[in-house]
């Protein structure tokens with residue numbers, strides 16, 4: 001019997017509803033694979049602000065550090081949008097990434113054949129798209145110093161952020177990306193803006209340097225503007241993409257939207273040691289919170305990513321993914337993906353459908 | 359008789375071929391509107407590197423400054439890709455923007471009904487799309503100091519660029535954007551990353567401040583990751599977009615690619631005084647250079663933008679745009695846009711077709 005301690009950060013909006021489904025699914029697969037899960041809930045985001053005044057209370061970080069993996073549902077909402085920055089839900093998220101050293105963010109964007117019509121792109125352009133964006137998550141312009149709003153000599157204000165990467169930061173994410181590409185289609189595209197930015201020049205040089213350790217992976221480079229174009233024009237050309245924090249934020253969302261069904265997309269954030277954080281790509285959807293309308297499948301697939309990438313348990317990960325495909329094959333859909341001839345389910349009913357399959 | 363001095367920067371690759379078409383078209387419309395053009399050619403990009411060792415020779419900048427407007431075709435190519443950065447064609451382009459103070463880049467992305475099938479998006483998603491991206495062009499991370507590759511205390515290299523905006527830089531581009539929106543659909547979406555970046559926080563505050571001078575324009579804000587998503591998901595929601603240099607680089611290219619026909623898209627770069635620069639969005643396409651295969655229509659539409667935004671001559675601008683629509687209606691296409699039932703034309707023949715209409 002292998003036992004894992006899992007921290008649950010249900011967060012805000014639809015977070016608690018979709019988290020409940022993921023937990024039920026994990027409990028259902030556990031015995032079949034000789035696993036037990038020990039779940040501990042902790043506060044984060046708006047829920048934590050309301051309860052403690054801090055979007056990431058120190059106890060939460062301690063609980064996360066003591067666990068084997070962290071499931072995060074969704075944070076944020078209108079209610080907290082006008083607080084000063086250090087009290088905003090997003091600040092808690094950045095603190096969690098930094099606090100757990102989660103430098104590698106894996107963001108798959110895969111078109112499922114059952115959902116191809118959800119895409120705003122033509123089916124022939126997106127059928128078979130299967131992209132993994134490997135985004136650097138604890139460096140770059142998100143954390144670079146100096147940053148702030150300063151006064152200039154002339155008395156004007158000047159806003160400043162610094163995009164910076166060291167060689168070791170680039171190497172570390174580069175290796176994760178090459179390893180990831182090796183497990184997939186063996187094609188890695190590194191995205192930068194090396195024709196303008198020095199930080200990108202260093203990025204490109206280091207990625208080129210790593211390539212000799214991965215002769216089986218075909219490496220290419222694109223400028224970020226061209227990458228954004230190519231994702232729209234011909235997304236099938238991509239297998240694995242590696243890029244910095246800011247470009248990864250933009251491109252992983254663009255890639256996600258190619259599928260038309262971001263209610264289906266999970267993500268994993270990993271460090272070099274300690275627990276990873278697994279969360280859906282979508283937000284907290286405050287407008288439908290508490291109405292049993294949310295799509296829990298991205299959260300469930302995040303639990304599968306946790307099993308695969310965080311706990312190295314591919315068996316139950318695959319069982320969960322298979323259950324998701326099966327309910328889709330059965331024509332079961334939540335509101336966001338509803339279409340003619342399909343069966344509309346609420347969040348809880350979708351969870352039950354998964355349990356019925358498992 | 360109004361006379362204008364126009365500097366021609368034909369540049370590299372297909373540049374000279376498409377420039378020749380634009381010049382012929384300008385000469386054809388001139389007499390009908392009582393205009394004369396005095397054209398002067400100057401060196402820029404790879405052509406300038408080969409001739410003088412400098413991608414933007416000082417004489418070129420002098421010639422541009424003495425003119426009423428600058429037409430630029432395309433620069434760059436494999437041949438110059440491995441030169442040190444200060445000798446690269448793109449460095450000449452950045453120097454031209456800085457040297458002429460071209461802080462406002464207008465990048466339209468419009469779906470023409472004749473070319474809707476060229477889009478990788480479904481026709482119902484893109485039909486009627488008409489977006490103007492107003493990109494700040496002489497500030498932000500493209501020019502911010504400090505920048506470079508430095509050694510850290512531990513002996514590692516660290517690449518650094520600085521994203522910075524002052525209040526006056528933001529106000530200046532903000533006003534151009536509000537004025538532009540006012541001439542169009544009266545909707546302005548400002549794009550930033552204010553949930554993470556201080557420079558974006560200042561950006562958002564200043565844009566909000568300007569809004570009171572433009573009560574007839576409806577202002578909204580999006581984070582850049584969400585903007586990239588929304589462009590893919592539902593591009594018709596956008597009218598005018600304003601954003602900084604880097605985000606504008608990425609989003610204007612993504613918006614351009616929604617049309618599927620970047621061989622059709624012009625751009626204008628304007629300063630507060632002095633000549634603007636007008637150029638197609640596409641590159642120099644070295645693979646088809648000199649083969650009479652290039653699509654000259656983006657270059658021709660850039661000449662129309664020059665008339666409209668640079669020389670304040672909407673009459674001939676409209677005549678040129680109308681001629682372009684007419685040849686498309688006639689089913690005439692260059693190779694990049696060729697489709698069933700259409701007539702394939704070379705670059706020169708497309709130019710002749712325009713002259714026949716004018």
Ligand SMILES: CC(C)[C@H](C(=O)O)[C@@H](O)C(=O)O
Nearest residue numbers: 090091093094249553554583
């Ligand atoms: C909420 C925000 C701080 C965050 C980011 O920019 O990283 C989000 O967009 C993401 O991609 O996880």
Ligand SMILES: CC(C)[C@H](C(=O)O)[C@@H](O)C(=O)O
Nearest residue numbers: 195196225448449451452607
């Ligand atoms: C060539 C490059 C320097 C340039 C830019 O990044 O501004 C180009 O991508 C553009 O958009 O005009």
